[in-house]
Amino acid sequence: MAKRAVSIYDIARLAGVSTATVSNVLNEKGSYSAKTRDLVLRIAREQGYVANFAAKSLREASTKTVAILTPDVSNDFFSTLVLGVEGRLREAGYSSYICNTANDQERESSYVLDLLSRQVDGIVYIGGMTRVPIEANVDVPVVHIDHTGTTGVRREVFVGNDMPSLSYDMTATLFGHGCEHVALASVSASLYRTAEHDQAAGYYNYLSQHGIRLDKNLVLEGAHRQPSIVEAEGLVRGCLDDGFEFDGVVALGDRVALGVVNALKSHGIKVGRDVRVIGMDDSIYSRISTPAISTVNRHTDEMAERGVEALLSMLAGDDPVDDHIVVGYEVVERTTTLG
Amino acid sequence: MAKRAVSIYDIARLAGVSTATVSNVLNEKGSYSAKTRDLVLRIAREQGYVANFAAKSLREASTKTVAILTPDVSNDFFSTLVLGVEGRLREAGYSSYICNTANDQERESSYVLDLLSRQVDGIVYIGGMTRVPIEANVDVPVVHIDHTGTTGVRREVFVGNDMPSLSYDMTATLFGHGCEHVALASVSASLYRTAEHDQAAGYYNYLSQHGIRLDKNLVLEGAHRQPSIVEAEGLVRGCLDDGFEFDGVVALGDRVALGVVNALKSHGIKVGRDVRVIGMDDSIYSRISTPAISTVNRHTDEMAERGVEALLSMLAGDDPVDDHIVVGYEVVERTTTLG
DNA sequence: TTGAAAGCGATACCAC
């Protein structure tokens, strides 16, 4: 901004009125004559006036802006959530900062500091996990959507599925189709493991409740060092090369499932018959795959809606009524389990 | 922000120094004793002080922030560019607002107004097109990366591939493999058509230069009303159902190519042998497909680098030296052309 | 080394 922009003072001077009047007209507040209104608006337009947001939010101590932090905007599951949240907030008059943390803690905490400094009115975490507590002396409301880990602020709400139950149902689906040796594939499960949000828990629970021995060779866990699809493909390849046998795979994520399917296909295994696979997310990855991947629809729309609802209520000053919102889900069967 | 946050005044009072000194310490400017520094920093930390960005940028008339506008963050090709640009800007001390315009003009112009009001120091358009000129009385530098359309600001730079040449080479690749009836598939080509950035031009040019008659039935153009993959699949299905024959498809985009491949497969056509397909972007979509899709690597990294370079130079106050930066590309052949 | 005070642009109270 080389040239100093046109300010409310310039408009006031040119219109021969006070800044108070200009402000009133521009914000449709207070009272003014139709004549002054037209004059002020005309001049503002002529001069290409743009309000100075910094001045406004300094004065009002509010930015009408919310930060959305997500580990990976390019993951369809997350970006669907992000856009759902962003759109709803926009309808409510809030702008959003979309922040891609890339699962990098340092990056994330520098982001948060920056955001607080920018006076965001609220924070929404979508997906992934966060170990970084918010230590600044502020009272921002925080909403977590499909996100593990707390920030320690006074008002925070968690929105998500009952993950242990969800993965239990995934596992049950495979055994229900007659599978006997079901593997678990994940690229990050161990990182996110907490009591409530343990994506792997349902798999273990199902096995133990049905007296099925856990075969550690069939627990394939990556460390999230490569794109999930690639990493998952490698895990399954390795498992096959080592000669371990299985007829079903519970994949914690659609991208993981896609990698699994690709690995199986390249080994000449008939997916959906020889080996059944189920993913999780009902994102684009499961839909575009051939064969189409069975998965779990996690009701992202409802997550976005409930999350925004909770945030707006906190932004209005209320304390959360329900700080653990559980959203439903449903298994969507496609070719990789139906054959 | 219910509670008023801790300000520099509070720190000054508690430390028994002036706000000027506190400011100096916090910004490592001016001079102060080691004792004062430690005292101020300690109190700031104890109080959970966070600088008020609004006040700072109001005073400094700069936000050190750039806006990145893109039609679809969830498209791997765009998000790769977005993250490339964002990362480089971050290294240079700039934050980014990532804005998803969803190819919606109204949304986009409201975004731009909001961004200007927020005093962004610069704007980067990535992908898609823009018909909306920037009319406000500001002097923001603008960079367009793989983006059609200008904003009319004083300083703007265009970065991208030579699209007519690129699509020419795509077409040539298919004919080089012996194809005789090559179709063109696109979900948005007509929207973006301009002299320099015409993705379809190379296809037409190749045909006319080689005396090949253009078959209008083989020009499949969608209108971007559904996700590209789905729309492209529908276009090809329709063409096949109508009985039109072809043995090659130039797909303007990897997502389009993926839809094409899926449609062909579901019609029992052997992709890579009966019909060859080439996409464009070298994004995740071409890599995860089976068969793997031939495509064009468009050097996104270089685009991001050159774009940021140009923007930084303009932000430093310079006028652009070269306002049309052309980046190279290369055809990447995979199974859908090699068989 | 430290501090007093002006000023960035917009808002809103209160007086006229």
Added chain:
DNA sequence: GTGGTATCGCTTTCAA
């Protein structure tokens, strides 16, 4: 209906 002015939090100049 309109205007004067204090104020938001921070930086910066100039003086002490």
